[in-house]
């Protein structure tokens with residue numbers, strides 16, 4: 476199954492102090508919503524903060540967290556995600572994620588979605604998000620050379 480997910484685009488991006496690793500998204504329908512997931516690694520000596528995100532394919536792009544209310548898991552927008560100096564934060568299904576709503580084109584498995592992440596200190600970082608199947612729960616195996 477993983478062989479079908481090979482993607483030509485680079486899967487990691489580097490900005491001063493911030494590395495974005497393994498960005499991936501679930502397949503989603505035209506007009507629908509898609510979640511993007513990734514690991515933010517802060518290689519700098521000061522804390523940084525993801526404050527916003529945008530994609531040309533989405534009407535709006537928000538940073539969401541998932542909270543439990545009784546037996547129900549709900550998503551809600553947050554103003555940012557802190558990445559401690561020397562630390563990392565992983566956005567994953569069931570947790571924090573980047574939410575793209577009002578997609579102007581379907582997200583098809585095997586394609587990529589451009590996403591810009593804006594950090595308080597590191598500024599704008601552009602990544603190509605690899606689209607996986609709708610039921611995917613983790614990034615595909617990645618080869619690093």
Ligand SMILES: [Cu+2]
Nearest residue numbers: 539550572574
């Ligand atoms: Cu969400």
